[in-house]
Amino acid sequence: xxxxxxxxxxxxxxxxxxxxxxxxxxxxxxxxxxxxxxxxxxxxxxxxxxxxxxxxxxxxxxxxxxxxxxxxxxxxxxxxxxxxxxxxxxxxxxxxxxxxxxxxxxxxxxxxxxxxxxxxxxxxxxxxxxxxxxxxxxxxxxxxxxxxxxxxxxxxxxxxxxxxxxxxxxxxxxxxxxxxxxxxxxxxxxxxxxxxxxxxxxxxxxxxxxxxxxxxxxxxxxxxxxxxxxxxxxxxxxxxxxxxxxxxxxxxxxxxxxxxxxxxxxxxxxxxxxxxxxxxxxxxxxxxxxxxxxxxxxxxxxxxxxxxxxxxxxxxxxx
Amino acid sequence: xxxxxxxxxxxxxxxxxxxxxxxxxxxxxxxxxxxxxxxxxxxxxxxxxxxxxxxxxxxxxxxxxxxxxxxxxxxxxxxxxxxxxxxxxxxxxxxxxxxxxxxxxxxxxxxxxxxxxxxxxxxxxxxxxxxxxxxxxxxxxxxxxxxxxxxxxxxxxxxxxxxxxxxxxxxxxxxxxxxxxxxxxxxxxxxxxxxxxxxxxxxxxxxxxxxxxxxxxxxxxxxxxxxxxxxxxxxxxxxxxxxxxxxxxxxxxxxxxxxxxxxxxxxxxxxxxxxxxxxxxxxxxxxxxxxxxxxxxxxxxxxxxxxxxxxxxxxxxxxxxxxxxxxxxxxxxxxxxxxxxxxxx
Numbered sequence: 001x002x003x004x005x006x007x008x009x010x011x012x013x014x015x016x017x018x019x020x021x022x023x024x025x026x027x028x029x030x031x032x033x034x035x036x037x038x039x040x041x042x043x044x045x046x047x048x049x050x051x052x053x054x055x056x057x058x059x060x061x062x063x064x065x066x067x068x069x070x071x072x073x074x075x076x077x078x079x080x081x082x083x084x085x086x087x088x089x090x091x092x093x094x095x096x097x098x099x100x101x102x103x104x105x106x107x108x109x110x111x112x113x114x115x116x117x118x119x120x121x122x123x124x125x126x127x128x129x130x131x132x133x134x135x136x137x138x139x140x141x142x143x144x145x146x147x148x149x150x151x152x153x154x155x156x157x158x159x160x161x162x163x164x165x166x167x168x169x170x171x172x173x174x175x176x177x178x179x180x181x182x183x184x185x186x187x188x189x190x191x192x193x194x195x196x197x198x199x200x201x202x203x204x205x206x207x208x209x210x211x212x213x214x215x216x217x218x219x220x221x222x223x224x225x226x227x228x229x230x231x232x233x234x235x236x237x238x239x240x241x242x243x244x245x246x247x248x249x250x251x252x253x254x255x256x257x258x259x260x261x262x263x264x265x266x267x268x269x270x271x272x273x274x275x276x277x278x279x280x281x282x283x284x285x286x287x288x289x290x291x292x293x294x295x296x297x298x299x300x301x302x303x304x305x306x307x308x309x310x311x312x313x314x315x316x317x318x319x
Numbered sequence: 320x321x322x323x324x325x326x327x328x329x330x331x332x333x334x335x336x337x338x339x340x341x342x343x344x345x346x347x348x349x350x351x352x353x354x355x356x357x358x359x360x361x362x363x364x365x366x367x368x369x370x371x372x373x374x375x376x377x378x379x380x381x382x383x384x385x386x387x388x389x390x391x392x393x394x395x396x397x398x399x400x401x402x403x404x405x406x407x408x409x410x411x412x413x414x415x416x417x418x419x420x421x422x423x424x425x426x427x428x429x430x431x432x433x434x435x436x437x438x439x440x441x442x443x444x445x446x447x448x449x450x451x452x453x454x455x456x457x458x459x460x461x462x463x464x465x466x467x468x469x470x471x472x473x474x475x476x477x478x479x480x481x482x483x484x485x486x487x488x489x490x491x492x493x494x495x496x497x498x499x500x501x502x503x504x505x506x507x508x509x510x511x512x513x514x515x516x517x518x519x520x521x522x523x524x525x526x527x528x529x530x531x532x533x534x535x536x537x538x539x540x541x542x543x544x545x546x547x548x549x550x551x552x553x554x555x556x557x558x559x560x561x562x563x564x565x566x567x568x569x570x571x572x573x574x575x576x577x578x579x580x581x582x583x584x585x586x587x588x589x590x591x592x593x594x595x596x597x598x599x600x601x602x603x604x605x606x607x608x609x610x611x612x613x614x615x616x617x618x619x620x621x622x623x624x625x626x627x628x629x630x631x632x633x634x635x636x637x638x639x640x641x642x643x644x645x646x647x648x649x650x651x652x653x654x655x656x657x658x659x660x661x662x663x664x
Binding site: 112113114115118119120148151152155156158159162163164181184208209211212213215216217231241243246247249250251252253298299300301302303304305306307308 | 498499500501505506507508509510511512513514518519521522523526527529530531532533534535555572574575576578579580581582
């Protein structure tokens with residue numbers, strides 16, 4: 001977060017490596033990758049071709065995939081992009097709970113395949129942000145043939161491209177835990193992946209395995225979000241640092257999300273963290289990760305907590 | 320006050336009115352009646368009566384200064400002293416009276432002062448609240464400052480932005496000498512990311528060697544044989560007790576694909592129900608006149624949505640179409656009774 005602040009102030013940052021002005025951005029073609037800076041007073045420019053189909057996966061359960069999917073998708077909607085979030089967990093559905101839309105899910109992909117409803121009838125439009133829609137794969141206790149789900153998801157993404165409202169800018173797929181049929185279903189239509197991990201060895205091992213599977217399936221654009229970071233534990237060397245995680249996985253950093261109790265409260269309320277006023281630290285980090293996702297950028301520096309400087313007597317006089 | 324006045328008057332008179340002090344005796348007689356109890360000063364409330372008489376031995380001039388101060392003493396002790404030391408002691412002992420008198424009047428002034436301070440405080444608080452509400456008024460220039468469109472220091476709005484602008488937050492202090500940042504009471508150092516392109520490719524090669532995986536395209540149950548032209552790495556074996564899986568496809572793939580791409584028209588189930596309802600209405604209209612159309616409970620049950628599958632609803636449609644023919648029409652009195660019930664509802 002602070003690295004971005006430094007990057008906006010070229011005089012102070014030794015890490016500042018790229019300067020640009022909004023005017024030069026307008027002349028650049030849309031499909032080129034943009035190395036840009038986070039700036040508060042401009043909208044991020046979409047890099048790559050629409051729709052950008054991104055799968056959010058981790059391998060290990062409980063690291064924050066669904067929270068990341070909910071917050072990043074709403075951040076993208078707030079930035080003005082049309083977003084369709086797909087909960088690809090066949091048996092266990094959670095994304096609607098985090099978004100507070102659980103009472104509005106009437107039809108799922110299961111009903112679409114059976115012909116009981118159309119695709120636009122199964123999409124749940126968020127009343128807070130009209131450019132955000134949710135699609136759930138199935139209701140609990142419903143059966144979907146293994147292997148068929150992957151095709152169905154590919155057809156769905158293809159149908160979303162050709163709908164009357166226009167192609168969505170982003171299709172975010174919340175992948176279930178594991179590397180089973182649900183994982184295979186979720187990654188089928190994806191072009192990019194966001195790997196969510198925590199700085200502990202079990203999560204890292206699973207993340208490495210998932211990264212290998214994604215690369216085998218042809219997904220090369222994989223970025224990493226390190227979740228539940230405790231800078232105090234990193235300072236005390238009780239937790240791996242973000243740079244250690246990056247060294248182990250070898251993936252570019254999309255975001256670093258600090259541990260925040262507001263995550264649980266927002267889950268209970270069905271109100272995503274990024275909508276908090278005043279914003280929580282984790283919410284700010286999610287917003288910045290969404291910004292980088294739009295512009296296909298990655299973090300250039302991370303924050304490491306240090307001991308505060310001991311002030312001498314003369315510091316009282318402004319020294 | 321009277322006591323004070325009395326004392327000072329006494330002095331005043333002695334100084335302002337030159338009393339010719341003759342060599343002859345001057346008798347200065349003063350009658351003092353006052354309670355002199357140094358231990359019970361607070362209970363004392365006295366007014367003194369001084370009778371001062373200066374008597375000159377010269378018979379030609381007689382000056383008589385009388386300063387009369389009424390003395391009403393509550394205490395019983397009374398002293399008459401002519402000794403200067405005793406007079407001094409008396410003057411000292413009279414001081415608590417002065418304190419008591421000033422205390423009486425200081426209570427009033429204290430109350431007045433308190434009211435003035437309270438009024439000033441209320442005015443200051445109201446002014447502050449008004450100034451704050453002026454800045455928080457929706458659509459005011461303060462909103463432009465908050466959004467970062469206007470600089471706050473130009474307008475003299477000194478409240479620092481705490482949360483609205485995370486990228487230009489004055490609460491975050493960036494050190495110019497080293498890459499450290501002070502934020503939320505903690506100091507952070509910026510560590511640059513050191514991952515290079517070469518290191519990324521090394522990791523990718525490592526993973527490609529470690530994880531050999533092909534996407535499964537064939538899902539088989541236990542006991543089924545692998546087709547000869549299928550890559551064995553793409554075959555997935557499904558356990559028989561898998562809770563949410565079935566290998567036999569109950570869904571026609573082509574039909575499912577058509578359903579996914581369906582943009583217009585009513586979905587199949589809703590269309591089928593609508594057509595069944597239309598048939599029922601037409602059948603009823605053929606038998607009854609439109610102006611005497613009454614919904615009797617027996618027919619209303621036929622309009623209920625079938626809860627189970629479409630096939631069963633089709634059976635019910637057939638039964639309802641056959642029932643009106645077999646059952647006789649209800650008598651006119653019953654029809655009227657039913658219509659009254661319906662209007663009441």
